[in-house]
Amino acid sequence: MQLNQTTSFGDSVIHWYHQHGRKTLPWQQNKTLYTTWLSEVMLQQTQVTTVIPYFNRFVDKFPTLADLANAQEDEVLQLWTGLGYYARARNLLKAAKIMQAEYGEFPQDFDQVLALPGIGRSTAGAILSLTLAKPFPILDGNVKRVLCRYFEIQTWSGEKKTQDLLWQHAEKISPAQGIEYFNQAMMDIGSAVCTRGKPKCDTCPLEQNCQANLKGLTSQLPVSKPKKEKPVKSTIMLALKHNNSVLLAKRPSTGIWGGLFTLPESERLLTEPEIEQLFSVQVKTLKKLAPFRHTFTHYHLDITPVVAELSQIQSSIRDTSERWFELQSEAEFGMSVPTQKILTELTS
Template sequence: MPANSFSRRVLAWWRRHGRKDLPWQRRPDPYRVWVSEIMLQQTQVGTVIGYFDRFMERFPTLERLAAGSEDEVLELWTGLGYYARARNLHRAARLALERHGCLPPDLDALTALPGIGRSTAGAILALAHGEPATILDGNVKRVLARHAGVDGWPGTPAVMRRLWALAEGRTPPRQAGPYAQAMMDLGATLCTRASPGCAACPVAGDCVALREGRQTDWPAPKPRKSLPERQTWMLLLHDDQGAVLLQRRPPSGVWGGLWSLPEAAGTAEADTLARALVGRSPTQWRALEPIRHTFTHFRLHIHPLVGRVHGPATAGVKDAVQVWYKPGQPPPGGMPAPVVSLLDGPDGP
C-alpha cells in the first residue's frame, strides 16, 4: 500500500484513540515540547508527567531555565535518571538565547545545541511549529521496523538509514505534527515492545511482522555484551548534629554535577578519606547491605559504610565541592537515586 495510505490510517486511528491531553500537549509551544521530548527519552510517559509539571512550575520559560543554576535543574531531575539530559538541557537553553534569542525554528540550528538530535529537533518543528519535519524516536522505530520487516539492530548506521527513509517517506507534509503524535501514541499504546495489540492496530492489514508472526523479532535487540562489574564504598559520615557529608561529583562522567556521598576504593581507605575530608575518622564503621545499580555500560556494586565523627560539623554550609546536609533543609541539588535511598533509609541523617 502507498505511504499516504499508511499515514491516513494512522491519523484516523489517532483522532479516535490518541492521547490529546498530556501536559505538554495543552500548550505545545517550542519550549514545552522540547523539555517533554528530552524527558521522554528512555522514560515512560506516566513517569514523566509529574517531573514535567514540577519543572514547568520552576522553569516556565526558556529564559527562566537559562537563568537557573545547574544545581536547581539537577535537583528537579533527581530520580528521572540519565542526568546528562538535564545538563545538556540547561546548557542548550543558555546557548539558544546567546545565539538566537529563542529556541530556533530551524533544524540545523536546533541540532547544533547540546542534547538535541535529529528526531528531537523534528518533534519541536512538527509539534510546535507545524513544519513538515520527521521524528524517529524509539516508539516510531518499533512501529516502522515491524510494519516494514526491517532486519537488524536500529543502532547500526545502515538500519537507521533505512528507518529514516521510511519515516520521511510516510510523513504527510501538511499534517506532520498530528502524524508525529499519532506515531508516538501508536508505538506507546498498541505496538508495544511486549504483547502488541495487533487486533486494534490501524496498519495491521499490511504489517510484515503480523503476517509472518514475527512481532517479537523486530526491531532486533541490541547485541548483548556482559556488563563490567565495578565496586565502590560510599561513606555516610554523620556528625553529632545529625548532618551527613555530601560531595559534588565532577561535571562530567557518571552522575556528573550531582551531590553524592564520598567514595573510597575499599574499607581500608575509608579512615584515610574521612580524615582528609573532616579532619578525623569514626571510631568504627558499620557496613550496610550492598546496593546494585546498573548503568548503560557497567554495573556498580555500592557498599555503604556508616560512621559517626564526634564534634559538630558546619551543617548546612555549602562550598563548591561539599556540604553537610540535614533533614528538613532544601537539598543542595540533584542526587543519584541510590544516594537518595540511603539518605531516606533508617541510616540516613
C-alpha cells in the same frame, strides 16, 4: 480495524490519531516550543508515566525559556534528580543560555534547533513538528518498532546502516499535511498498539500492509539488541555524619552522575585512622550498613554503605566541591539515587 487498501499510510495513521491518539498529556496542553522541547528531552529513553511528575514540577518552577536560562545548574539538577541521564539536564540549561544569548527566543529553524546541545535529529523534528506542524520526521523507539515490523527490517536498529534505512522510511511515509497528528500518532501506535510483546494488530491502522503482521513475524521483530554481559563493579560509599549532617561532594560534569552531589567513595573499607586523616575528622563509631546493588544500563554497581559518626571536625570541607548537608532538609541540588537511598536509611 478494517481500512481499504487504497487508503494511504498517512491518512490511516492520522485517522487513527483522531479516534485513539493521546491528547491530554501535560505537555500537550498550551504547547510552546519550550514546553515541547522540555518534554521531548525528558522523554528520551524514559517512559511517559515516569516523566509526568518531573515535567509538571519543572514547568512550575521554570515556566518559560527565560526563567530557565537564568537558573543555576544545581537548581536544574535538583528537578532532574531520579530521572537519570543527567547530561540531559546540563545540556538543557546550556541550550537555554545559548538561545537567550543568540536568538532571544526559541529558534524555529531546523538547523539552529539541531545545533543546540542535547537535541538530535529526532528531538529537533519532534519539537518543530508537534509544536508548529513543520514537516519533519521523527524516529524514536516507538516509531522504530512500528517501521521495523511494517517494512520487515531484519537487522538491529542500533547499527548505523539500519538507522539510515529507518530514517529513509520515516521521510518517505511523512505526509505533506497533518504532520503534527501523524508524528504523535506514530508514537501512540508504537506505545499502545505495536507493543514489544503481544502487539494488538487487530486494532492497528497499518494491519493490512504490515509485513511482520502478514508473515507472522511480530514476535521476532524488531531484532533485539545483541546482549552483553554486564560487568560488576563495587564501591564503598562513606557517610560522614556530624550533628545530623553528612558530607557530600559535587561530581565533575563528565562521567556517571555528572554534576550531582554524592557521598564520598572508596574502593575498599577504610579504617578509622585512615578516615580521620583523609577528612581531618575524629571518628566516634564506624558501622557498615547492608550492601545493595545498583544497576545501570551498562554495569552493576555493588554498594556497601559505611557510616562514620564523628565527634569532631577540624576543617569543615576540603575543597569547594564539598558541602555538609543536613539530613531531612530539602536539597537544593541534584543527588544520585543511591546517595538519596543511603541518606534516607540514616534518617529512619
